[in-house]
Amino acid sequence: MxxxxxxxxxxxxxxxxxxxxxxxxxxxxxxxxxxxxxxxxxxxxxxxxxxxxxxxxxxxxxxxxxxxxxxxxxxxxxxxxxxxxxxxxxxxxxxxxxHIAGQTLKDFAAEGNRLSPAFCIELEKIIHRMHEAGRVHLDLRNMGNILIDEQGKPAIIDFQSSLRWQRFPLWLQKFMRYADITGAYKAWERYGTTPLPAHKKQFLTRYNATRKWWVFRGYPVHRMQVRVQAFAAHVMSLNIVQNILEKFW
Known part of the structure; x- marks a missing residue:
């Protein structure tokens, strides 16, 4: 292998x-x-x-x-x-x-380190540019997917959950983009050297309250996709389907 x-x-x-x-x-x-x-x-x-x-x-x-x-x-x-x-x-x-050399925010903070406001603001900018390019990450509330690189700059990894947000209804587009940006606010609130600014704290609190009622908590569209993939895998495991696929693959 x-x-x-x-x-x-x-x-x-x-x-x-x-x-x-x-x-x-x-x-x-x-x-x-x-x-x-x-x-x-x-x-x-x-x-x-x-x-x-x-x-x-x-x-x-x-x-x-x-x-x-x-x-x-x-x-x-x-x-x-x-x-x-x-x-x-x-x-x-x-x-x-x-490979992006560095530490996840979770590991960085576990060593007693804290994030500067400049780092958190730069992370927000990266997320906004990602959205402008038409993609959402959907798993940035997981602090293992945000790095602090060797230059002390933010980096984002693991895009398996990423989707193009424009093809969804407007309300869901906002919800997905907010999922990403509140990942940055969550990092600031947990690990920042200064408190999360009041207006961002209010935004995070409102989003968290809404998120509690969302059936696919965590990364909503991705979990739906996983269920669809699991169903497809079940269908493909049937003997008749497997025999057909083996002739073409």
Whole structure:
């Protein structure tokens, strides 16, 4: 499997020799999750998410959808500071992108560190630019998806939940964008060196009150999508469907 990943990387970056000794596993993941690798040498630092070792049903459904969704999101946003600038697909269920060195906000704060107002404001700007580019993240209330990089700047990772917000009804567009921006307010309130400004505190409080009544708490559209994917996976597991698919895949 490792050799297959290295060959795929070489095909997308010709002229560079990728070594197995430079590839390490960051997360094994569960049966339906990607294995996450880190590749590091003197020229490249890459994160690789790979579903190719999973069951064929996972590869053909969740794997493909997850990789395609994250690839489309990063490709649309990679011009924005704080988003990884290099992203490609070595395989149909594998994605690779530049590693952003740094700490998650959760780990950063666990060491007793605190965020400056300038950091929090810069994070808001990144989120607004992401929205202007037509995408919502939908999982920024998870402090593991926001980084403080080696220069002390904010960065955003893990775009598997990201969607294009314009295709939804207006009320849902606002709800999704607010989910992102309140992630920044949540970080400021929890970890900031100064209190969250009053008008932002009021916005966060109102949003949290609304969110309590939302049936898909956390990242609403993504959870709905996961349910749809699970149903599709169930249908595809039927013998008659599997026999048909094996003739074409």
């Amino acid at each position: 490792i050799q297959a990943i290295l060959r795929a990387l070489s095909a997308h970056i010709p002229g560079h020799t990728f070594s197995a000794g430079s590839l390490s596993v960051l997360h094994e993941g569960r049966f339906a999750n990607a294995i996450v690798y880190l590749y590091q040498d003197e020229h490249y630092q890459l994160i690789i998410k790979d579903f190719s070792s999973r069951h064929w049903l996972i590869r053909k459904t969740i794997g493909r959808l997850s990789v395609r969704q994250e690839f489309n999101a990063i490709t649309a946003l990679q011009h924005i500071p704080g988003i990884t600038p290099l992203c490609f697909r070595p395989g149909e269920c594998t994605i690779a992108y530049s």
